[in-house]
Amino acid sequence: MSTKRFITALGVTLGITASTFLAAPAAQAAGGGLDDVYYMTSSVGSDGAFRVEFQTSEGWQIGDALAVRVREKGTSAVVARVGGFVGGGCTDEDCGYRTFESAPAKLDKMAVYDLELVRNEGQSNEEVGASRGVLNYALNPKIDGFKSSLPSLSYDSRSGQASGRVVGEDPKTREVKPLVGAGVEVNTYSGETAKLTTDGAGQFASPFAFRGNETEASLQASLVGSESVKSKLSPPIRKQATKLNVSAPGPTVTARFGSKIAVHSTVTRTADDGTQKNLDDLLGLSVTKDGCVVAYREDCGNGVTDFRVTGDAKMTVGFSSAWFAPASSSFAVHATHMSAFEGLVGSVDKYRNITYTGKLIVKDGTVPAGTSARVHFDFSGDNGKTWTYVGSTTTTYNTPFTLKNPYSSAKPGLWRLRHGTANVGPTTSQTFQFIRRPTQITADDVTPEGVARGTTITAKGLLTHRYSTTWKPFAGQTVRIYFKPATPGGAWKQLGTAKTLANGTFSRKFTADQDGTWQMRYDDAPATHYASKGREDYVDVR
Template identity: 25%
Template sequence: MRHRLTAAVVVTAAALGGLVAPGVAHAWVPEECQGGISASRTGEVKVTGAWRVPDIVVHIRDRETGQRLASVDTFPRTDWYGATSEEPDYMFDMYSEPLKLAKLGVYAIDVQVDGGEVVQCGDFDFDYRLRSEFTGGKGTATDPVSLESLKTTFSADVTVFDPRTGATAPLKNTKVAVTGRSSSTQATTDANGHLSVPYTYTGVEPSAHVYLAVAATAEMDAEQIHVAPTVVKQKAAIVLDANSRHLTVPYGQPIKITGRAVRATSDGTIKPVPLGTPLQPGSATVGADGRFERTLQGYGSVVDTTWMYENQYPWLQYVKAATQVDIQYPTSFSGFTARLDSLNRVTVNGTLNHTPVQTDLGAKVDIQYSTDGRTGWTTRRTFDWKFDRAFQAIAPGAADGYWRLSYAATPDGVAAVSTPIRLTRTETAFSAFNVNPEPAKRGKPLTITGTLTHKSPTWKTYGGQTVYLYFRPAGSSASTYMGQATTAADGTFRRVLAADRTGTWSAQYRDSDTKHLNATSRLDEVIVNP
């Protein structure tokens, strides 16, 4: 027999106000009510979840009349939660002797702790009604069931316990609801409290459990059990259509999986599974011919088609059919900018976006160049980065052309390219550079001459520009600035310096208007004799 520990009914403070006896303070689940106060099966007052042994008085009150029916201050039985009475810091339950009240009903509870104010335990009821009980807490099914034999009979014996007398008797001539997943009916107990009711399954219930329930009355509580017959599962197979075994689908888009589900009868005959057999994930069911079509939104890289509740499905042995799903995750570039500097370097900035956001997922980004922005794209640099994180990278440049960012398709995302950006700078070059005489004599003059040109749009002389002169002594790797010259209108320049030692001379032009590329002349080695 089971023990009822509580039958709580939530009642608002306003509703209780007119029923509280004089001198009883209003409170909503106060501390004095401990972890809960209720009636046990036999009518004991049970104080749940106490932390110490309180000086407690529990009053049972009739809600309609406000009359106090009983007061309890002695609790001879204690249940400790894994501890002993020597460990008072542990919670425990306390029980009074069974109450013997004159009238059955559901009553209010008031509490007084340590001589304090009497408070109302508004969330808790003292359920002092007859206890309807299924013998052994269970029922039985007379026959096993399968897809070839869906009928059985449920039986149970129902009794009623009276807490006033402690007597148990058959619950006779009482209606019992019989509720399954696909149908429900009603049975009536006989003079001995016995019931027997035939029940037919449909063969597509996700569970074979059927509930037997006695409804509550003013003088008797409710009771419910579940019962299930032995189910003989049949062998089965789920066969996917060829185009449902491997799918490629954009991220966030639904997928459709089709196929056929069949079963083997006891004599080996292959038949479709029953119409309406539930599949998962999703809410698809099978047609009369065993065919099914499932549309899913939200899935992983592998989708298994199987019965609802998988191996817990009662009618068919557990099988599954796997669909491999290659998800195409969208990618795109945002915030793309590009700049060409005087050293003929391209600096790009941007973000490679991924849906959904994946800031810890790596990716390779290509910086690409084309002369016309349509064809002939070549990769100038590839670098590793993370999706959804801003980047900056530098690649070798070109005087004129189009630049873009590119991401090649991988299992992590579909391919993406940015909108091209055109970058231009004017090329410059030294068409002539010479140092004379060769060889030279130490201390004597050296004459440095040359011509600076730029491509605007054809090659022309470039006048009015500063040219920087450098010398690298023989055996050294470092060049030293030696002076500068200004180009004439025809782009020529001339500078006289004293010869000092053997080494290599060169000239450099540095962009002066943010529109040109730098240039370096050829190297001219001059031997200097003593």
């Protein structure tokens, strides 16, 4: 329920109360019934006048037939009526609710009153709202002196009494007085609520009790009908000392990857009288892998009774609570049946083909001979910050392998192998960066074209290699020149070679003999460079 504050024609709002009207299931007459009123608020202005505002989902026009009866609290005695409602404007974009506001009115004395919505009062078709609202007729109502009988709390001292007083300014005299008969709710942090009424001195008192497993201890008193009038207490908690005893497992655990390990532990506390007592409610107990901040993620430990072995680790059984001093105990885990890449070597040839040789082994355990394992290929273009899966292949545990990467090394970046199954622990290889200089053949051509048989033609081009972002001439290299005749079944055949000059250019003369396609290829790249091919150039021989 929302608290409503607004500026009235009579002055600035100083006190606010609110009460919710719930929609009744019964059908209403055409035009909407009073049970369609969702909530009603009242505000007291600085001149002592109050207004009533309500909100409804119906769009009916209310006219003079609607009024709010003001009754002495808990009685049928009507002390005033408020009418003259105006408004009907939309309060949201969809116009699902409309707001109406009464004319101002004043009362003779400061007190708590019941509000009752009525239409066609005194007539045969009189209709009364299903619920009542509350008017705290006072200026600046507040909860004064809210306190706890316990200055501090402990697990052995969790129950006490909360008390306070509700006061407000008399709208007529401006004298600060107790607000008698006011509804007050006292709530604990754990959600328990006590509903009270102030006595003749405006005072209220309520017992409270905490369970001892709350994450904090707080008490709040609220004036019924006004979300803005409240007071909060947070008594300090005297934490009791605790001892944690882990009976299983022992200080060191050796277990197969993926297995579940049971954890048995008890916690004792030092009571306020100095005796040692068992703590049965172990809310706050966790089993966590050191270095993890998310205790219940599977690879960090999953709960208070067991955890799954995901590798070698130091595990900590910890107990923490707002009511007790923390306690912990650690043990070491050695995981068997973990995989590893042994003797792994990665290489790339001049045609950008990546090959890995090595062996995928199982450490501290065995698997049946011939058991297969899937190995994944990952690529990173941002120096290992993120990795992208690009393919996978199958090998056999404990057997030397030669694995072909499904993608070439065309893009610069890092590569790695990765393995992991439900039965054998995962592993990730070291990273590889395959660095060779790219080369390219450009300006390649065979001229002239459309020549007579026996004419001399020239195959030429330019070979460059890349330095950073710049392409530079690649001198002293051998370029192979290939020809494929245009006859059925014609195959590529090397006809000769040419050496690149200082400026990277090359050329070689041939005699045109038949129609066919020519291509220059840089196949003789050293270990520092990639090979490359020129374009295919068709020459018509007449």
